[in-house]
Amino acid sequence: MRLSFRAVLVTAAVSCATALTACGSGDAGGGSDELSIVASTNVWGSIAQAVAGDRAQVQSLITEPSADPHSYEASPRDAAAISDATLVVYNGGGYDHFVDDILDATGRDVPTVDAFALFESGEYSDLHAGHDHGDTTAETTPADGTDSGDRSHDGHSHDGHDHSGINEHVWYDLATADAVAHAVADHLAELDPDGADTYRDNAAAFHAQLHTVADTVESLARTHPGAPIAQTESIAHYLVVGAGLDDRTPSDFTDAVENGTDPSPASIAATRRLLLDGQVDALLYNPQTEDRVSLEMRRSAESTGIPVVEVFETLPEGVDYIQWQTRTAEALSAALDTAP
Template sequence: MRRWLPPLAVLSVLLAGCGTTEQSDDAGAVEPAGGRGEPVQVVASTDVYGSIASFVGGDLVQVTSFISDSGADPLEYESTPADAVAVRQAQVVIYNGSGYDQFMPQLIEGAGGIASIVNVSELSDLSSAAEAAGEESNEHFWYDLETVQDLAVTLAAELGEAVPDEVETFEANAAEFNAQLDGLRDQLAQISAENGGTRIAVTEPLANNLLQDAGLENLAPAEFQQAIEEGTDPSAAVLQQMLTLFDDDPVAALVLNTQTQSAVTDQVRQAAEAAGVPVVQMSETLTAPEYVAWMSGQIDALTAALDA
């Protein structure tokens, strides 16, 4: 059976602003059920990975997530002295890698002696395939559900190293989590079966891995996506290419990253709405209490847009 901490104990906000630090208990370590000793200290660069660790670890872990503000761009996050302390005290550290959470390697190097470091980019088949092809992989690995399932299994093993008597608990929690993700993957397969090849546009490549699994064709110019992702404005010609996707034969949906919005993306959104094209909002951090509910809501929103 899953073991849960009360929601406020798992994710209470310590710091507000561009990014926040979350801890399971403001007063310190939380005593796991049954008096089994101190929980495993887990640090995650974002609340997405923190949520997955909380599911797999249950009340045997205390999770600190550095970035959780769904209204800010995670690439602008600057680490704090409190973050450095949290990393030094951690037994398990999870970060995205591939240059996304650039502050984490420095914190890890400064801490030294961390028992377990999980770099999600090193788990992803997408990353290794891109490397073999001499290309850059899409760094938003949490939108590739297979990679997330691999992460859950890895976390179960790493937490089992920290608490050997609870290996079966961690493995059971990871199996339950992955069973829920199997359901989401089935939803994507259904979208592909019913809407495979449907044309869409995205403001930046946040969810492209998921959209590919859904069998959708992204027509947004690569130059436009790259500019928005890097926080710059595309050229007038590239912007015009993007806007033409909402002309006479418009795409079926616009997928908008809510955390990298600008005057340019506002212009694109207005063009989509004027053409009657549904806008699907997706984010880089959680907008729901935990990962599965968050991802499920986004997939449901995509399904509704395509049905419209």
């Protein structure tokens, strides 16, 4: 029923988008040959902007810090932006499903960079030194992130996810962010050969900045090896893995949250007991999907003096991707420093 309703919404959005496109939205702010990059969220938009510089316009569809991308419903204007884009950059893996829905519904051959596809391709950079993601049963995709035509990720599995399923929150995986930046640079270099050196230089600079974030994470791993933590949702899974922390959250709890279902009373009780008994040093908390259960976990942690570290799915206002990832890693490190 949910899929059918979603299909109706997408069809309506695409129909309206066709009308918007025909009339011209006037949002491009430039000539018809201007490069237009559309990103599903401002996380990927920030990375695209770092590479594009001032040679392309970047539009992020989801920007509100309070937004929940899992349940986002695209508007006709969003559909028009995606179908008219020179390049679309998105998370993939079913996370921002509305992008796949619009691309499939329009049938337009829009170049894309799918972060999750890059993650599963196994093309990791030196930012993964000492970090084993394990094997993947998924088919690989081209290193440039070009869509292979099959946007379904059903049945994929990845050994890097400790909770019996795919963890699609790959923006916390630094090598994937690096791969996205280079894929964007390659696409833009093809579309705008005059700017090819600029795009690739910008991607190289972004890579260097990512190393500073990786250094912060590695420092955290050295100072707090195997520190026990809990999460209300496995948003920052790849940060936790990269820092070598021990996520003690019951898998039944995080699996239910990830699947959009209510955790069982037993898993709620077990997670609460972790916090009330002080068995973990920090709680990672996603305010964007706050509900009665997650708020109860936060209050349990605060009642016993366990630090709460907020992790987000979109960029807070006024920061770019590098600043955001650095601040999150530093906040986690500070929380573990002050753990009871």
